[in-house]
Amino acid sequence: MATTYSSLLDYDQSVYFNASQYEANKAAYNNEHAVNGITNWTASSVDAVFRSVGLTPLQHYEKYGAFENVNPSDLFNTSSYYSSKATQLSETTGSAWTSTQVESVFQQSGIDPISHYALYGVFEDVFPTTTFASDKVTYTSADHIAASNDNRVDSLVTTTAWLFEQPTSWNWNDLASTQNNTLYYMFPTSATTVESQGFSATNLSQFTGFNQNQKTGTQEALTELSKITGISFVETTDASLANIYMFGSDIGKDLAGLADAGSQQYKITVAVNSTSSTTTDLRAGSGDHELIEHELGHALDMKHPFQGSVQLPKDQDTSNYTVMSYTTPSETWYSASSSVYGPYDIAALQYMYGTDGLGGNQGFVKVS
């Protein structure tokens, strides 16, 4: 991997840090804590203080705001990041870590959460939480996800219909009442298994079951998605129970992958092109990991940012911002193997599902 950390860091800071949002958040913090005995702080009075002490807003965040739990933008929640890192440390070290302990280690080490994410978190599946995860939106009948009116989200969320704007009458959040927070996935070993679940035989020619490097890469991407959304993905060999079926088939020479809904509700296929040699390894770090992230993004209701009524501006329609783009970034450190879900993917996924998955207190929740 040809990653140079400084360019990755510059990039992540530019995406996850927004000076005007930070100054507004810092003003709210100052008012809440009556900093300097004042409770009428504004973004511009905060800005004036930064200037008077010779710090840019980003330098202020790195030095102070990160340890006051002020958010650097609406794409990055500082205190949630400490909490995610504490969870990851508790899981990997076997001893219990608290957010406060993580925060104080960061502070002593002189590293702020955005820099930590760019340098380490992306490789540890410690993903940031956005402010989009804080809202619970209820709906009553099977329906599509309503628009957020934020272009970064709506360009990736199929708000008017499911995948590629084909109408269907369901979304995964409907399943919370029957499957709790679980989506079942399967690596079928025969085309007839998939066909029996309502999928067209014409999409199943040259069927091949996934090899181990394809399975591993898929499971790595599912782990990322689980860390971002809180959805639990469980492997099954029961075809009638499965929601997502993954395999290779001849999907046409121009396509590397294809996600498709069949005739039954709550079932989709994710196929990679079995006639292409580049799809035989999907592992992070060595294979075409971005391909499986992209197709699983579709599987979770994301669309391409260059199609549909809401699209991303050209300069943001790259894999730096979203794996749903077709445009490879020009930066030399970029590689499809080292791909992780981008900031806009995280925003869109957390808008739909929150960080607590199907049902729960965030994202779209069906009520009967």
Ligand SMILES: [Zn+2]
């Ligand atoms: Zn696609």
